[in-house]
Amino acid sequence: GIQVEQSPPDLILQEGANSTLRCNFSDSVNNLQWFHQNPWGQLINLFYIPSGTKQNGRLSATTVATERYSLLYISSSQTTDSGVYFCAFWTWSSASKIIFGSGTRLSIRP
Amino acid sequence: DSGVTQTPKHLITATGQRVTLRCSPRSGDLSVYWYQQSLDQGLQFLIQYYNGEERAKGNILERFSAQQFPDLHSELNLSSLELGDSALYFCASSATTGQSYNSPLHFGNGTRLTVT
Numbered sequence: 377g378i379q380v381e382q383s384p385p386d387l388i389l390q391e392g393a394n395s396t397l398r399c400n401f402s403d404s405v406n407n408l409q410w411f412h413q414n415p416w417g418q419l420i421n422l423f424y425i426p427s428g429t430k431q432n433g434r435l436s437a438t439t440v441a442t443e444r445y446s447l448l449y450i451s452s453s454q455t456t457d458s459g460v461y462f463c464a465f466w467t468w469s470s471a472s473k474i475i476f477g478s479g480t481r482l483s484i485r486p
Numbered sequence: 487d488s489g490v491t492q493t494p495k496h497l498i499t500a501t502g503q504r505v506t507l508r509c510s511p512r513s514g515d516l517s518v519y520w521y522q523q524s525l526d527q528g529l530q531f532l533i534q535y536y537n538g539e540e541r542a543k544g545n546i547l548e549r550f551s552a553q554q555f556p557d558l559h560s561e562l563n564l565s566s567l568e569l570g571d572s573a574l575y576f577c578a579s580s581a582t583t584g585q586s587y588n589s590p591l592h593f594g595n596g597t598r599l600t601v602t
Contacts (some may be wrong), residue, residue: 383555409590416594417574421488424590462529464591473542474519474591 378403378467382477389453397448397480399463408439408465410448413479415459422448422461445478453484489513492577492594500602504565507597511558511579517541518560519591520552521576529576535560536582567601574598 379402399408410422423430423437423445425446430437434454441445457486460479467475499505511518520532531544535554546552549567554560564571574596579598581589 407588407590410522411593417598419576419593419596421592423591464529474531476531478528 378405378475380463380465380475380477382461382463384480385478386481386483388483388485391453391455393453393484394449394451395453397450397461397482397483399446399448401444401465401467402473403467404441404444405465405467408441408446408463410437410446411462411464412457413460413462414456419462419473450465450482453482453483458482458484488590488592488594490577490579490594492575492597494499494597496593496598496600498602499567499602501567501569503567503601504563505599506568507562507575507577507599509560509562509577509579509594509599511560511577512581512592513570515579515592516558517580517582518554518558519580520562521578522573523576523596524570524573532562547598550558564599569601572599572601 381400383398409424412420425437425439427441434451436449460481462476462479464476491510493508499574516537519534522527532546533552534542538554549565552562576596578593
Protein backbone atom coordinates (compact mmCIF):
# COMPACT_ATOMS: atom_id res chain seq x y z
CA GLY A 377 0.00 0.00 0.00
CA ILE A 378 0.92 3.61 -0.13
CA GLN A 379 3.57 4.83 2.27
CA VAL A 380 3.46 8.19 3.98
CA GLU A 381 6.20 9.73 6.04
CA GLN A 382 6.11 12.90 8.05
CA SER A 383 9.27 14.58 9.21
CA PRO A 384 10.56 15.44 11.62
CA PRO A 385 8.61 13.28 14.09
CA ASP A 386 9.32 15.75 16.88
CA LEU A 387 10.35 19.39 16.89
CA ILE A 388 11.07 21.69 19.81
CA LEU A 389 11.47 25.38 19.09
CA GLN A 390 11.60 28.68 20.86
CA GLU A 391 8.79 31.16 20.40
CA GLY A 392 9.43 33.27 17.31
CA ALA A 393 11.27 30.58 15.36
CA ASN A 394 10.28 29.35 11.92
CA SER A 395 9.75 25.72 10.95
CA THR A 396 9.10 23.51 7.97
CA LEU A 397 7.20 20.26 8.29
CA ARG A 398 7.28 17.73 5.51
CA CYS A 399 4.94 15.03 4.25
CA ASN A 400 6.28 12.51 1.72
CA PHE A 401 4.10 9.96 0.00
CA SER A 402 5.00 7.01 -2.18
CA ASP A 403 2.27 7.17 -4.78
CA SER A 404 0.10 9.72 -6.48
CA VAL A 405 -2.42 11.13 -4.06
CA ASN A 406 -5.34 13.46 -4.19
CA ASN A 407 -6.70 16.15 -2.01
CA LEU A 408 -3.95 16.55 0.50
CA GLN A 409 -4.85 18.29 3.72
CA TRP A 410 -2.94 19.53 6.73
CA PHE A 411 -4.43 19.35 10.21
CA HIS A 412 -3.35 20.66 13.58
CA GLN A 413 -4.30 18.69 16.66
CA ASN A 414 -4.04 21.02 19.61
CA PRO A 415 -3.16 19.90 23.14
CA TRP A 416 -6.87 19.58 23.93
CA GLY A 417 -7.28 17.03 21.16
CA GLN A 418 -9.19 19.13 18.67
CA LEU A 419 -8.38 18.51 15.01
CA ILE A 420 -8.30 21.74 13.08
CA ASN A 421 -8.28 21.88 9.32
CA LEU A 422 -5.37 24.09 8.26
CA PHE A 423 -5.14 23.68 4.51
CA TYR A 424 -6.84 21.78 1.76
CA ILE A 425 -4.08 21.80 -0.81
CA PRO A 426 -4.12 19.26 -3.65
CA SER A 427 -1.42 21.29 -5.40
CA GLY A 428 0.23 24.66 -5.39
CA THR A 429 0.74 27.04 -2.51
CA LYS A 430 -1.64 28.60 -0.03
CA GLN A 431 -1.09 31.02 2.80
CA ASN A 432 -3.10 31.80 5.89
CA GLY A 433 -1.47 34.30 8.19
CA ARG A 434 1.74 32.88 9.60
CA LEU A 435 1.10 29.50 8.02
CA SER A 436 1.57 28.45 4.44
CA ALA A 437 1.59 25.15 2.62
CA THR A 438 2.94 23.86 -0.67
CA THR A 439 2.11 20.60 -2.39
CA VAL A 440 4.14 19.30 -5.33
CA ALA A 441 2.09 16.27 -6.28
CA THR A 442 4.38 15.26 -9.16
CA GLU A 443 7.30 15.00 -6.73
CA ARG A 444 5.14 13.42 -4.03
CA TYR A 445 5.56 15.79 -1.13
CA SER A 446 3.90 18.60 0.73
CA LEU A 447 5.39 21.18 3.08
CA LEU A 448 3.85 23.16 5.89
CA TYR A 449 5.62 26.35 6.91
CA ILE A 450 5.08 28.00 10.26
CA SER A 451 6.65 31.40 10.76
CA SER A 452 7.12 33.37 13.98
CA SER A 453 5.95 30.42 16.08
CA GLN A 454 3.70 31.01 19.05
CA THR A 455 3.05 28.71 22.00
CA THR A 456 -0.45 28.13 20.64
CA ASP A 457 1.12 26.45 17.62
CA SER A 458 2.11 23.51 19.83
CA GLY A 459 0.49 20.21 19.08
CA VAL A 460 0.64 17.54 16.42
CA TYR A 461 0.48 18.30 12.72
CA PHE A 462 -0.93 15.64 10.41
CA CYS A 463 -1.03 15.42 6.66
CA ALA A 464 -3.83 13.37 5.13
CA PHE A 465 -4.83 12.44 1.63
CA TRP A 466 -6.97 10.22 -0.49
CA THR A 467 -5.70 7.44 -2.69
CA TRP A 468 -7.40 4.76 -4.70
CA SER A 469 -4.78 2.24 -3.59
CA SER A 470 -5.83 2.43 0.03
CA ALA A 471 -8.90 0.60 1.21
CA SER A 472 -9.39 3.31 3.79
CA LYS A 473 -9.42 5.92 1.06
CA ILE A 474 -8.28 8.79 3.28
CA ILE A 475 -5.17 8.04 5.26
CA PHE A 476 -3.18 10.05 7.74
CA GLY A 477 0.52 10.43 8.31
CA SER A 478 1.90 9.65 11.75
CA GLY A 479 2.29 13.34 12.54
CA THR A 480 4.92 15.84 13.64
CA ARG A 481 4.78 16.78 17.31
CA LEU A 482 5.68 20.46 17.65
CA SER A 483 6.48 22.05 20.99
CA ILE A 484 6.96 25.81 21.15
CA ARG A 485 8.73 27.02 24.27
CA PRO A 486 8.09 30.56 25.58
CA ASP B 487 -16.24 25.76 14.64
CA SER B 488 -16.09 23.00 12.02
CA GLY B 489 -19.85 22.51 11.93
CA VAL B 490 -19.53 18.83 12.84
CA THR B 491 -21.19 18.00 16.15
CA GLN B 492 -20.28 14.99 18.24
CA THR B 493 -21.98 13.85 21.42
CA PRO B 494 -21.23 13.08 24.13
CA LYS B 495 -17.90 14.81 24.71
CA HIS B 496 -16.88 12.35 27.39
CA LEU B 497 -18.03 8.87 28.22
CA ILE B 498 -16.91 6.65 31.06
CA THR B 499 -18.16 3.10 31.15
CA ALA B 500 -17.21 -0.34 32.33
CA THR B 501 -15.81 -3.31 30.47
CA GLY B 502 -18.43 -5.40 28.74
CA GLN B 503 -20.81 -2.50 28.27
CA ARG B 504 -22.20 -1.00 25.08
CA VAL B 505 -22.15 2.67 24.08
CA THR B 506 -23.38 4.77 21.20
CA LEU B 507 -21.55 7.78 19.86
CA ARG B 508 -23.41 10.29 17.77
CA CYS B 509 -22.32 12.59 14.97
CA SER B 510 -24.11 15.30 13.03
CA PRO B 511 -22.24 16.30 9.87
CA ARG B 512 -21.88 19.79 8.50
CA SER B 513 -24.93 21.05 6.70
CA GLY B 514 -24.91 19.69 3.18
CA ASP B 515 -22.18 17.09 3.71
CA LEU B 516 -23.24 13.63 2.66
CA SER B 517 -20.19 11.68 3.78
CA VAL B 518 -19.40 10.79 7.35
CA TYR B 519 -16.20 9.16 8.54
CA TRP B 520 -15.30 7.64 11.89
CA TYR B 521 -11.76 7.54 13.25
CA GLN B 522 -10.25 6.15 16.42
CA GLN B 523 -7.24 7.71 18.13
CA SER B 524 -5.71 5.84 21.02
CA LEU B 525 -3.42 7.61 23.48
CA ASP B 526 -0.50 9.24 21.68
CA GLN B 527 -1.34 7.37 18.51
CA GLY B 528 -2.30 8.38 15.03
CA LEU B 529 -5.74 8.35 13.54
CA GLN B 530 -7.11 4.97 12.56
CA PHE B 531 -9.86 4.96 9.99
CA LEU B 532 -12.86 2.90 11.03
CA ILE B 533 -15.63 3.37 8.50
CA GLN B 534 -17.19 5.78 6.03
CA TYR B 535 -20.80 6.31 5.03
CA TYR B 536 -22.10 8.21 2.06
CA ASN B 537 -25.74 9.22 1.97
CA GLY B 538 -26.77 6.34 4.17
CA GLU B 539 -24.68 3.63 2.58
CA GLU B 540 -21.41 2.14 3.76
CA ARG B 541 -18.70 3.36 1.40
CA ALA B 542 -15.38 2.24 2.85
CA LYS B 543 -14.26 0.14 5.74
CA GLY B 544 -11.03 0.29 7.67
CA ASN B 545 -9.81 -1.61 10.69
CA ILE B 546 -13.14 -1.69 12.44
CA LEU B 547 -13.64 -4.47 14.97
CA GLU B 548 -16.61 -6.78 14.69
CA ARG B 549 -17.76 -5.51 18.09
CA PHE B 550 -18.16 -2.07 16.50
CA SER B 551 -20.85 -1.06 14.07
CA ALA B 552 -22.09 2.14 12.55
CA GLN B 553 -24.90 3.53 10.49
CA GLN B 554 -25.97 6.73 8.83
CA PHE B 555 -29.59 7.74 9.06
CA PRO B 556 -31.82 9.47 6.48
CA ASP B 557 -31.19 12.83 8.13
CA LEU B 558 -27.46 12.09 7.59
CA HIS B 559 -26.48 11.91 11.22
CA SER B 560 -24.41 8.88 12.10
CA GLU B 561 -23.98 6.66 15.11
CA LEU B 562 -21.05 4.47 16.08
CA ASN B 563 -21.96 1.58 18.34
CA LEU B 564 -19.27 -0.04 20.46
CA SER B 565 -20.16 -3.23 22.30
CA SER B 566 -18.51 -5.69 24.68
CA LEU B 567 -16.13 -2.90 25.54
CA GLU B 568 -12.57 -3.68 26.55
CA LEU B 569 -9.97 -1.55 28.29
CA GLY B 570 -8.14 -1.17 24.98
CA ASP B 571 -11.13 0.54 23.44
CA SER B 572 -10.42 3.62 25.50
CA ALA B 573 -9.65 6.30 22.95
CA LEU B 574 -10.73 9.50 21.32
CA TYR B 575 -13.32 8.81 18.63
CA PHE B 576 -13.64 11.38 15.89
CA CYS B 577 -16.30 11.91 13.34
CA ALA B 578 -15.58 13.87 10.18
CA SER B 579 -17.71 14.92 7.27
CA SER B 580 -17.09 16.05 3.73
CA ALA B 581 -19.05 17.08 0.69
CA THR B 582 -17.47 14.33 -1.39
CA THR B 583 -19.71 12.79 -4.01
CA GLY B 584 -18.81 9.34 -2.75
CA GLN B 585 -17.04 8.24 -5.90
CA SER B 586 -14.17 10.62 -5.57
CA TYR B 587 -12.71 12.43 -2.64
CA ASN B 588 -12.49 15.95 -3.87
CA SER B 589 -13.56 17.81 -0.78
CA PRO B 590 -11.80 18.58 2.51
CA LEU B 591 -12.54 16.71 5.71
CA HIS B 592 -13.94 18.60 8.67
CA PHE B 593 -13.68 17.03 12.11
CA GLY B 594 -15.85 17.21 15.16
CA ASN B 595 -14.30 17.70 18.59
CA GLY B 596 -14.38 14.01 19.35
CA THR B 597 -15.79 11.79 22.04
CA ARG B 598 -13.34 10.71 24.69
CA LEU B 599 -14.22 7.18 25.77
CA THR B 600 -12.79 5.74 28.94
CA VAL B 601 -13.41 2.07 29.69
CA THR B 602 -12.71 1.07 33.29
